[in-house]
Amino acid sequence: MVVGLGPGNRENFTPEVLAAIKSAQVVVGYHTYLDLIPDLLQDKEKVATPMRGEVERARQAVELAAAGKTVAVVSSGDPGIYGMAGIIIEVAQGRVPVRVIPGITAASAAAASLGAPLMNDFAVISLSDLLTPWETMLKRIEAAAVGDFVMVLYNPRSYGRPDHIKTAREIMLRYKSPETPVGIVRQARRGPEEKIITTLGDMLSHEIDMLTTVIVGNAQTRVEGDFMVTPRGYRL
Amino acid sequence: MVVGLGPGNRENFTPEVLAAIKSAQVVVGYHTYLDLIPDLLQDKEKVATPMRGEVERARQAVELAAAGKTVAVVSSGDPGIYGMAGIIIEVAQGRVPVRVIPGITAASAAAASLGAPLMNDFAVISLSDLLTPWETMLKRIEAAAVGDFVMVLYNPRSYGRPDHIKTAREIMLRYKSPETPVGIVRQARRGPEEKIITTLGDMLSHEIDMLTTVIVGNAQTRVEGDFMVTPRGYRL
Numbered sequence: 001m002v003v004g005l006g007p008g009n010r011e012n013f014t015p016e017v018l019a020a021i022k023s024a025q026v027v028v029g030y031h032t033y034l035d036l037i038p039d040l041l042q043d044k045e046k047v048a049t050p051m052r053g054e055v056e057r058a059r060q061a062v063e064l065a066a067a068g069k070t071v072a073v074v075s076s077g078d079p080g081i082y083g084m085a086g087i088i089i090e091v092a093q094g095r096v097p098v099r100v101i102p103g104i105t106a107a108s109a110a111a112a113s114l115g116a117p118l119m120n121d122f123a124v125i126s127l128s129d130l131l132t133p134w135e136t137m138l139k140r141i142e143a144a145a146v147g148d149f150v151m152v153l154y155n156p157r158s159y160g161r162p163d164h165i166k167t168a169r170e171i172m173l174r175y176k177s178p179e180t181p182v183g184i185v186r187q188a189r190r191g192p193e194e195k196i197i198t199t200l201g202d203m204l205s206h207e208i209d210m211l212t213t214v215i216v217g218n219a220q221t222r223v224e225g226d227f228m229v230t231p232r233g234y235r236l
Numbered sequence: 237m238v239v240g241l242g243p244g245n246r247e248n249f250t251p252e253v254l255a256a257i258k259s260a261q262v263v264v265g266y267h268t269y270l271d272l273i274p275d276l277l278q279d280k281e282k283v284a285t286p287m288r289g290e291v292e293r294a295r296q297a298v299e300l301a302a303a304g305k306t307v308a309v310v311s312s313g314d315p316g317i318y319g320m321a322g323i324i325i326e327v328a329q330g331r332v333p334v335r336v337i338p339g340i341t342a343a344s345a346a347a348a349s350l351g352a353p354l355m356n357d358f359a360v361i362s363l364s365d366l367l368t369p370w371e372t373m374l375k376r377i378e379a380a381a382v383g384d385f386v387m388v389l390y391n392p393r394s395y396g397r398p399d400h401i402k403t404a405r406e407i408m409l410r411y412k413s414p415e416t417p418v419g420i421v422r423q424a425r426r427g428p429e430e431k432i433i434t435t436l437g438d439m440l441s442h443e444i445d446m447l448t449t450v451i452v453g454n455a456q457t458r459v460e461g462d463f464m465v466t467p468r469g470y471r472l
Contacts, residue, residue: 006250014340016247055470078344086352086465090472094461100348102425104250108314108338116322116336120368121376123359123385131469132356140357140383147379148372149359189338225330229322233367234291236326 002079004103007189024072028061058091065096078105107152110213114183115227117215122150127164145175153214181217183228237308238315240339243425260308264297294327301332314341343388346449350419351463353451358386363400381411389450417453419464
């Protein structure tokens with residue numbers, strides 16, 4: 001079972017995820033995620049793995065399942081969105097049954113904190129190029145900007161690639177106004193949450209790191225009080 | 237409070253959503269959604285509204301809140317994704333405080349049932365043109381196809397617009413191979429769920445309706461046993 005803890009706060013993962021973890025004999029995950037649920041792990045075998053150890057983590061989980069254990073692989077957010085679901089299915093190759101149980105992804109969590117930026121079509125793009133070629137990422141940023149999508153940026157900045165967000169902004173500015181509202185949410189619904197609503201022109205004057213999700217509006221997005229709203233198009 | 241029931245199955249909405257509904261004096265929603273949670277509505281004032289009555293529903297909810305009631309507006313999926321969050325904020329105009337509580341959106345629910353199609357960048361597009369001009373939709377379908385995004389189609393077909401999915405497919409076929417895997421999930425995680433994995437070439441030979449979510453792969457997406465997987469790019 002590949003399960004998603006959502007933002008990480010206990011109030012935000014589903015009863016199905018809770019039941020899956022409770023039913024597991026072994027729980028596998030990056031140690032930061034296991035630390036979110038210590039009370040659920042009593043009397044269970046735990047396999048805590050380092051960041052970026054995804055392939056090894058998947059192999060261990062599949063081996064344990066093949067040996068007859070009931071295994072839950074936990075990640076934050078939704079394991080089906082940039083998460084562990086794919087690598088588990090790829091490593092399992094049908095040798096063990098796999099079940100994916102969804103969680104609240106960062107796009108939903110950040111959007112809820114910002115108000116309603118995702119009321120219309122949107123594109124989700126990860127700015128980590130550890131796994132996707134940079135040229136592909138550039139092509140996607142441009143395509144999404146041309147299509148006037150609301151854009152949700154995952155993994156917007158890390159020590160290894162501090163300039164990707166700058167390049168992404170430059171491409172977006174070719175098609176989107178500098179006044180386009182931008183929401184920056186750090187630790188969305190996990191806390192301590194930090195939320196800023198700024199513009200595409202000013203966004204780089206705010207802190208953006210790997211715990212941040214960035215949402216860039218489309219041509220209709222506007223600021224309404226403390227909220228960022230992309231109108232769905234209803235006549236009021 | 238604008239809350240999301242997720243796919244509709246009780247196992248798939250979060251404790252925070254449950255607590256919000258329990259704390260409300262009035263629950264407002266399309267009657268199909270209220271019918272999903274009859275036991276939570278005892279001793280509460282209920283405002284059941286017809287489909288497409290979103291503006292009226294929002295007005296009623298805001299009026300009730302302005303009169304001092306604690307109001308929960310329920311919808312399926314995530315109220316922040318093509319849901320009620322935006323219209324509530326627009327109608328409220330700061331007169332009453334608004335809180336959006338996320339749910340599992342159809343993209344996550346359908347992806348979990350299909351395996352792992354959303355391991356890489358994706359675009360979410362609604363094919364309903366009740367609210368978005370058709371030309372804008374065509375532009376977005378083309379842009380997402382040019383960017384080789386995985387594409388998640390919400391509201392893919394209804395009686396009023398049976399041909400949008402055909403037009404969308406024709407545009408996608410200009411940029412994507414007819415062998416591109418396509419997942420079609422009806423009533424994802426609500427049940428009775430129906431799931432088909434087919435190709436962009438063959439997709440129209442399967443039933444697609446308004447209860448369906450369609451996920452079209454990118455150039456790397458493949459079928460792995462019963463699953464549709466978009467590799468994230470790990471070296472195995």
